[in-house]
Amino acid sequence: MAQYNISVNGEQHQVDAPPDTPMLWVLRDRLGLTGTKYGCGIAACGACAILLDGAEERSCQLPISEVGSKKIVTIEGLTRDGSHPAQRAWMENDVPQCGYCQPGQVIATAALLNKSPKPTDAEIDQVFETHICRCGTYHRIREAVKQAAKETS
Amino acid sequence: MSLAPSRTASPVTRRTVLKVIGGVGAGLMLGCFADAGRITAGEGSKAALAPNAIVRIDPNGDVIVTVMRSDMGQGVRTSFAMLVAEELDADWNKVKVLQAPADEEKYGSQQTGGSSSITSHNRDLRRAGAVARALLVGAAAKTWGVDPSSCTTDAGVVKHASSGKSLSYGELAGTAATLPIPTEEPKLKDKSEFKLIGKPTNRVDNHDVVTGKAIYGMDVPVEGVVHAVVARPPTIGGSLKSFDDKAARQVPGVIDVVKIGSGVAVVGLDTWAALKGRDALVIDWDRGPNIGVSSATLHEAMVKEVRSHDAAPAGAKVVAATLEFPFLAHASMEPMNAVADVRPDSCTVWVPTQNPSGAKEAAVDASGLPEDKVTVNVTLLGGGFGGRHKADFVSDAVEISKAVKKPVKLQWSREDDMRNDDYRPASHHSFQGAVDSSGNPVAWSHQVVFARGRGGRGYRDAGIMYAIPNAKLAEMGTDSPVRTGPWRSVDHTQVDVANECFIDELASAAGQDPLEFRQKHLRDERVKKVLNAAAQKAGWGTPLPAGHGRGVACFSAYGSCSAYVMEASVEGDKFKLHRVVGVIDVGTAVNPRGVQAQMEGGCVDGLSTALKAEITVDKGAIVQSNWGEYDWLRLNEMPELEIYVMDSGGPFGGMGEVGYPPSPAALANAVFAATGKRVRMFPIKVSELA
Structure with a gap:
């Protein structure tokens, strides 16, 4: 076990954990931030996506020892009230079905818009080809990403 | 679930009342008409009104609807709340949903499957709302000293037009809770009076989902x-x-x-x-004991079960085909x-x-x-x-x-989940059909062998949508140690997919357009309308780029019908999906937006399993263990997707499973149109086309 001081959603947290503990389980089991989901454990589905200094990161592959002073934002911290353009677009387009993968999809959208405020279809494809939605909400996701981009710019 | 005989127990306990009502055929044991199960949360106007197990109106005006079926993405928490709120004339913004714990004595069957939630519960949910509305109207009439029939309701308010008085449901809940529950069957709205049913509505859990508050x-x-x-x-x-x-x-x-x-x-x-x-x-x-079992040995065992088909009528053109389907895992996102x-x-x-x-x-x-x-x-x-x-x-x-x-x-880890599932069984299909010299189908024989243990229903009516003489389906099984269970649309995922592929082959043998051939021989006008609508929206028959093909398939079950027209081409060793048009008719849609979403999801499941997903067995073990090895369609592989919800105005039909079966079949038929080669095996691989 080792002591880590990490920044999550604007707050500092002291966590005592083995260095290889993935942030996914730190967030979920230690900090009670269960909005970040477990889907595969091998970075293949995107359900566990978080923002690390504003970029998308798979928390199942991010050991706590590698976080350092980088700032983590989870779905709970994106906004408290669901007012991020991606969150609003998701609700308006009624994207979720079971909803389980959607926090990861929303986080991926936030990261994409940070990098590219007006993403092309090719950029959207590139981000979301590594995210699975088992309910098949893909074309609503594309619509929602575009709407969120419109509202951001 | 035990049903007590119709009798009056005295003293009447809540449980016996519920049982008696269940016993006389209420289906869902609501206790709608019994002065039982009432929760009085306080005194007088501070009390909540809870006339049955489904709906509660709090003094602050909140309408709490208890949903007893599980929501796995099909949107039942939203559609059930809409059914109750419709008859209650509730303010939709005040409706909150509670999930019922396991209690079949109180709620009736909670098994969520078979696209049955709306079809089996819609009436009782509406009755639950209607009873609460009648009590609120009664409370207002009593307060104002007027006849209840002179009162109207709208968006959580009872109004009295001639005096201009109005009271909100929250204000009335306490008084309503003191009134006897009406004994007569509540009058339900006519379709023309619906305000919520039929209105595209976003799901109730969206905010919780996108803020990470939703609790799985x-x-x-x-x-x-x-x-x-x-x-x-x-x-x-x-x-x-x-x-x-x-x-x-x-x-x-x-x-x-x-x-x-x-x-x-x-x-x-x-x-x-x-x-x-x-x-x-x-x-x-x-x-x-199963280390010698593999997909190959199971396939061999299934093929061995196939018998010879009856001889086709003399002089007819005979068509024979086989189709293979693999095991499928459910692979929900949440293990x-x-x-x-x-x-x-x-x-x-x-x-x-x-x-x-x-x-x-x-x-x-x-x-x-x-x-x-x-x-x-x-x-x-x-x-x-x-x-x-x-x-x-x-x-x-x-x-x-x-x-x-x-x-x-x-x-369970993803690996545990993928390797310890109750899989959709693998199946082997043997077809023989025939068309006469005028191009009419004159024989149809379909033998399906499932890898899910011996037994099956043997020969029976073909269960096909087409009028074909001498049509038969034989269902068989073979020994298999692989655990199997229901998978979205259950046997329709194989039997109906295969049927829609083989009807295309008969159309080819007859030298006819596959759409026209279907239209000519479909028995049910409702399916025909759905098929025609899909064809029309997709521009069936209009020219396509070179190498592209268009395929069609339709489906009818669970009280609903669906159809797709799909356009695909081959690029190298892969298929490219270009455009999908789907039409769905559930009779009357409670939430057309939810119906559309289920059709979209069923379509993507169909495409994913037609092109990618497959579970195989080797040395007695499941081979695949995570995404990648068992893959699903991704956003970048999506075709243009247009789904139309057709309102035929019939009874509320089921939806969760209706979007799946015609999806793999329409794609297989599009692949034939594009390549001239028939699909013999799912998932479809360019290298394996016949």
Whole structure:
């Protein structure tokens, strides 16, 4: 076990954990931030996506020892009230079905818009080809990403 | 679920009243018409109105609807609330949804599957809302000293037009709670009066989902919970010989290691500790009796079951074909899990399940406690698709909690989930059909062999949508140790997909357009309309770019019909999807937006399983264990997708499964149109086209 001081959603947290503990389980089991989901454990589905200094990161592959002073934002911290353009677009387009993968999809959208405020279809494809939605909400996701981009710019 | 005979018990307890009502055919035991089950949360106007198990109106005006079916993404929490709110004339913005715990005596069947939620519950949900509305109107009429028939309701308010008076439902709840519940059958609205039913409505959980507040099984916060994973036999039918847990117990954060029915459980401070502890176990498995079983041996066994088809009518042109379908895993995004807190005198479970009563039975068995000491709470489900009918993960969680005397969150890894599923069975299909010299179909014989154990229903009516003389379906099974279960649309995922592929072959043999051939021989006008609409929206018959093909397929079951027209081409060794047009008719759609979403989802499932997903068996073990090996369609592979919800105005039909079957078939038929080659095997591979 080792002591880590990490920044999550604007707050500092002291966590005592083995260095290889993935942030996914730190967030979920230690900090009670269960909005970040477990889907595969091998970075293949995107359900566990978080923002690390504003970029998308798979928390199942991010050991706590590698976080350092980088700032983590989870779905709970994106906004408290669901007012991020991606969150609003998701609700308006009624994207979720079971909803389980959607926090990861929303986080991926936030990261994409940070990098590219007006993403092309090719950029959207590139981000979301590594995210699975088992309910098949893909074309609503594309619509929602575009709407969120419109509202951001 | 026991139904008591129709009798009046005295004194009348809530339970007996519910049973009596159930016994006289109310279906869902609401207790709508009994002065029982009323919750009075305070005095006078401060009380809540709760005339039945489904709806409660709080003094602040909140309308609480209890939903007894599980929501795995099909939107039942939204559509059920709409059905109640419609007859209640509630303000939709004031409607909140509560998930019912497992209690079939109170709620009727909670098994969520077979696209049955709306078809089996719509009437009782509407009655529950209508009874509450009648009580609120009665309360207003009493308050104002007017005739109830002179009052109207709208958006959570009772109004009296001639005096201009109005009172909100919240203000009336307390008085309404003191009134006797009407004994006559409540009058339900005519379709023309619907304000909510038929209105495209966003789902009630969206805000919680996009802010991370939605609670699925693995998110349930329980004080002092520990985390567990289980090492299970790697082969089908394998068992535990012995294990050494010394190294596992040394892993930081590991609390305990316990042997349970399904294997060896490792309990940790967090899931990571449990996973690492499991990796450190040294286990000697007995690989069991099935190590000689593989997909190839199962295929061989299925083929052996096929008999010769009856001779086709003399002079007719005979067409024969075979089709193969693989095992499929459910692979919900949320792997199986359950939380259990077993105490000496109680057992509480939180579980994402499609089968609350099955989960409860498992918890009763595993805890050894009587049924009335066991509570099963149902969470949101991160997908289901039929895979959450089973309850072995509930048994796991309860056994472990009982052993370690702590609340336990049991987590199946993705690998556990993919390798310990109840799979959609593999199947082998043998067809023989014939067309006469005028191009009319004159024979149809379909033999299907499922890899799910011996037995089956033998020869029966073909169950096809087309008028074909001498049409027969023979259903058979072969020995297979692979556990199987319902998978979205169940046998329709094979039988109806195969049928829609083979009808295309008959059309080709007749030298006819596959759409016209279907239109000519479909028996049901409703399916024909859906098919025609899809063809028209897709521009059937209009020119396509070179190398592109258009395919069509339709489907009818669960009280609904669906059709797709798909456009595809081959690029190298891959298929490219260009455009999908789908039409769905559920009779009357409660929530057309939800129906559309289910059609979209069913379509994507169809495409994913037509092109990518397949579970295989080798040396008695499931080969695939995670995404990538068992893959689903991704956003970048999506075609243009247009879904149209057609309102035929008929009774409320089912939806969850209706979008699937015509999807793989329309794609297979598009592949034929593009390549001239028939699909003989799913998932479809360019290299395997016949």
